[in-house]
Each structure stands twice: as C-alpha cells, then as structure tokens.
Amino acid sequence: MLDTNLLRTTLDDTAKKLDARGFSLEKKYFVKLINERGLIRTETQNLEETRNKISRKIGQLSMAGDESGQEEAKSLKSKMKGLHKELSEIKARLDIIEHELQVFLEQIPNLPHSTVPTGNENKEVRNWEIKKIATPLNFAIKDHVSIGEDLGLLDFSTATKISGARFSLMVDGLARLHRALGQFMLDTHTQEHGYTETYVPYLVNADSLYGTGQLPKFEEDLFKIDQKKNDSVENKNEKGSQEENFYLIPTAEVPLINTARNEIFSLDSLPVKLTALTPCFRSEAGSYGKDTRGLIRQHQFEKVELVQLVHPEKSYDALEQLIGHAEKILQKLELPYRVVLLSSKDMGFAAAKTYDIEVWLPAQNTYREISSCSNCEAFQARRMKARFRNESGKTELLHTLNGSGLAVGRCLVAILENYQNSDGSVSIPKVLHPYMGGITQLSAKK
C-alpha cells in the first residue's frame, strides 16, 4: 500500500510512476475520496466531541444530585437524541467512504525505484558461466524429464494418479538429492549469511496474505481451504456456524514477513534476517499450457526463502546482499546463471525493485528463473503495520525484503541438466556430497 500523504502531495508524479508499471491511477477519484473523507472525518469528530462533553456534564450533574441539576440533565439528555441521529448518519457515510478509499488504495501496486528500467525490457546485470564455458556438453543433451524418467527416479504418471496434473513423484537418489539441496541451502544461509532458521505454518490466515500483498488482488493464485465450523450441527445454531479460511502458503515469504505484523522493533534488533525451507503451493490458474512438461511449474514445490526486515536507509544495500546470498548457492553448486534487473512492467505487485536470478538450462538452451529478490520498501510494512523505533524514538515503517535462496525444484532441474553425463547418469555437485551419504552419481535404478 502506498502512503496516502505521498499520493496526495505528489499525485501527478506518482501517477506517472505507476504508468510505467502499466497501472493507471484514477486521480480524480482519489482526490474526491480523500477530500470527502477529510471533511466527513472532521465533522464526525466534532460531533463526538460535543457528545462526550454533554455526557460528562450529565454525569457531573447527576453526581451533584441537586434538583435544578436534575432538570438540566434531563434537558441535556433530550438534546442528545438529535445529536445521536446526526452522528450515526455521518458515521455511516464515513464508513462507506473509508472503505472505498481502502479498496482503492489496496489495489495500487508499489512504485518502481528510480534505478528500475522503464518498460518491459529486463536488463542483465551480470553473469556467472564458468562451468558452462569450461565443460560444454558434447553429446545429445536430454532435458530433466528424460533424464529423470530414464533413470527411473522421476515419475509423473504416478503423481498424476495420486493427485493430478502439475504434481511430481521422485524416488531414491533423486528424492535424496532434492532433500540434500534444501539442507545445503539452509545450512549455507544460516552458517555463512547470518539468517535465523525458522519453522513456519504452511496454512495462513487472510490477514497474513493481505499483509504481503497476495490478497485481495491475487486470490485466484492461491489454494484456499474453506472450513465450516460446527458443520455437524447443521445450522442448529445459525450464529454459531462461522467460516474460517486458511490458505496454503504460495511462498514462505508470507509467514516470515508476517512475523513483523503489528510489531514495533527496537533499533538494535535490526536487521532481522530469517530463512525457512517450506513447500509452496500455487494454483497456477491462468498458466494452462505453460511449462506443462516437467518440474518447472508445479502446484507444489520446495523453496528456501530469505527475508530481511531492515532500516529504510539500508534496504538497498540489503537487497544487494540478499541477491549475493542467493547467487552464492549457485556458485557453490557451480551452476551457470545470470542476474537480471526486472523492468517496471515485469515486477511483482509489492516490489519496488527486483532482481531475478536465472539459471542455465542446457536442454532448453536458455536461462530460467530460479530466484527472485525484491525490496518492497515500506509497501508491505504499511499494510501490516510493521514498524521500528527510530533514532529519535519515533515509530517508523520498516522496509521488507524477500528472495528465494533458492527454489529447490528448479535447482534440481538445473543440476540434472547441467550435470548430466553422456551415459545418462548425473554427477552430484561436490558441495552436496556430504549430504548424499556417499552417493556421487545418480544412475539407473536397479
């Protein structure tokens, strides 16, 4: 959510920035709402003030207990009737307008940072291709699906039987490699990059998703669990049956960032750096036909998430560090990648600036996204009232950052394809050997 003060004072400029994101701001509507709210709010508060004063007077009079006082109290009470009517009417109007303003504000995306390229041309900022250049694959390259299936370690048809499309089943060495990857990433981030390992809920409430910006705009991307309470009673008590909704997390960013919701951090507790390895669930509505083959786009996948809650002045330094932490994983795995600065049209809703890391997939002869690291500035913090006490003791909104470090499933794809051998086997990257219990190569399952 954007700062209403900023919107008000720099409306044209803000609208222009939003334009770069492909979002057109209804300026007139906003001005109308904000002015109307101001007037009605002042009026409401004046009425409330009058009400409170009269009430206090009545209290004093009835405490005093003398007769003329009682008379006066009576007349004051009758006077209150009209005031009440007026107040309830104006409060109803205020509720409506505040709701309209809220709805208006919560669908506006974040403003792009000044360094973000305008338009839809992403910009490569660096690449790391040592292995790609040093050891080219001089044989018929297979994609990860063929590699996995030929080895008997990857089984989509059984996964389809169990669940449906966009699910996968891995067995034996591949399942272990998958587990090893997650452990390796977590260990690296906790031991070398200073993140605190966190175990989080995979089901979250609507407030949390609102805080990070998935709701209300992107509900169709989420898996929702409707839980009817008192279902068995079957409307015996109508008031008692109430819905409680959970959503499956689309990323650990949601629970991790929401640890800060409605909190005020002390200055010396910053930065907060959290990491978690979790499954992520995405409905992938509207992505029919895209990436239908393989592990690239699944309803369920594992991801190690990195989150930082930082002082606003340090958030862009933190972003550079964060992307470095994610890159480190690929470097250790010796997987070729490049870093791309997303353009204004390509960024996510809550982000002010985003770097994607794209890993080299030889079978597709292209780079594919494996990590996305964003600085959301105060956009999420404002939605969820995540604050800290600044140098002068005042509360101020935090800046929030998140990034994948990395998507485990896609990383597995990259290893299968980049580490494949001409005989169909797959070598295990050296850093993972300690996690593989002596296995250094994936071969056909007996």
Add this chain to the structure above:
RNA sequence: GGAGAGAUGGCCGAGUGGUCGAAGGCGCUCCCCUGCUAAGGGAGUAUAGGCCUUAUAAGCUUAUCGAGGGUUCGAAUCCCUCUCUCUCCGCCA
C-alpha cells in the same frame, strides 16, 4: 470432542456504569543526590489520526482496555457473537 477459567499499557497487575488512556509495582529514559562494591529522590515513559502552527514543540481533540456488534446521555466495566490463551478429561504424531 467434553468441562471450566481467563484476555487491561514493554511486563506484572488494580479497576464491575461517569472527570479512566486507565491506580500501583517492575522495567526503561533523563535529571538530582550520594560517591565504592549499593541505595535514595524527582520527572518522563502506548498507538494511530484530526485541528491549530510556516514548521517543530506545546495546546486542543477523536479512536483504541482480544475482535465485532448491542444497551445507555455516558461502557475497560452490562448484554450478545466470535477469536485466542490456560487448566482438567478424552483422542492423537
């Protein structure tokens, strides 16, 4: 799932219809006193808004005592619904 008890400021805890945003204590901050292994005294110490102001401070003011609704001239206090926490029983990884 059954039975009961609760939810108040950073923490503990008082407050059952009026001047209560809220006693007292702890903690914390600042000041003073004292000057050795400590203690004492004073002041301050929720959040988000609005008005005023060039702006800050001050001042005035609105909302918030788990959440929402209701009763009332007036609600932390009474009523209803929900959420959460705790205790006991049952069940369970």
